[in-house]
Amino acid sequence: QKEVEQNSGPLSVPEGAIASLNCTYSDRGSQSFFWYRQYSGKSPELIMSIYSNGDKEDGRFTAQLNKASQYVSLLIRDSQPSDSATYLCAVNMGRGTSYDKVIFGPGTSLSVIP
Amino acid sequence: GAGVSQSPSNKVTEKGKDVELRCDPISGHTALYWYRQSLGQGLEFLIYFQGNSAPDKSGLPSDRFSAERTGGSVSTLTIQRTQQEDSAVYLCASSPPGTAYEQYFGPGTRLTVT
Secondary structure, X not given: OOXXXXXXXXXXXXXXXXXXXXXXXXXXXXXXXXXXXXOOOOOXXXXXXXXXXXXXXXXXXXXXXXOOOOEEEEEEOOOOHHHOEEEEEEEEOOOXXXXXXXXXXXXXXXXXXX | XXXXXXXXXXXXXXXXXXXXXXXXXXXXXXXXXXXXEOOOOOOEEEEEEEOOOOOEOOOOOOOOEEEEEOOOOOEEEEEOOOXXXXXXXXXXXXXXXXXXXOOEEOOOEEEEEO
């Protein structure tokens, strides 16, 4: 089992719809969870971080964390064509070593259709 | 404020040559990471520096790869005797203290080995 898994997509949604991006992780000791957006040819950009169970909202973005199910998701409301990008889930494994490693998932490609 | 900067933005080199890639983290950021991203692929962790601690080099793919961080700030990634499979975008990221590994990425260096 890979440490951080995401559906590769592409995920296509119409403009104005809700895009739902999902991520599962293998290490129950994980403490910190991040969503990055990466436009084609650009570097990743941090858009959300979440540390406790439940929902965290920031504008049109909502991150949801369920540690019992080892599941984290990102909802994008009122999706816009400018949201078309690859979304990377990242998890801090919290293994207590000198480097609590952050593992990135493979990313989900999102396409918002006008 | 200024973000993470990397130089050069593009580097074309002949197989067998050595290359140096530079990263200037955001001022005050104590953690610095190097990743590699091949075309259409996810992020591959290379090395991590945290303050004055010994770096985590567990991601370096071979002994041709090395990195150093001088004065807790600027970092240089060196690839010796480059091979065609080293062609990728090399990304640097930094994190401020106490943010549980929120990473801020530079624009990357695109390395092409001919």
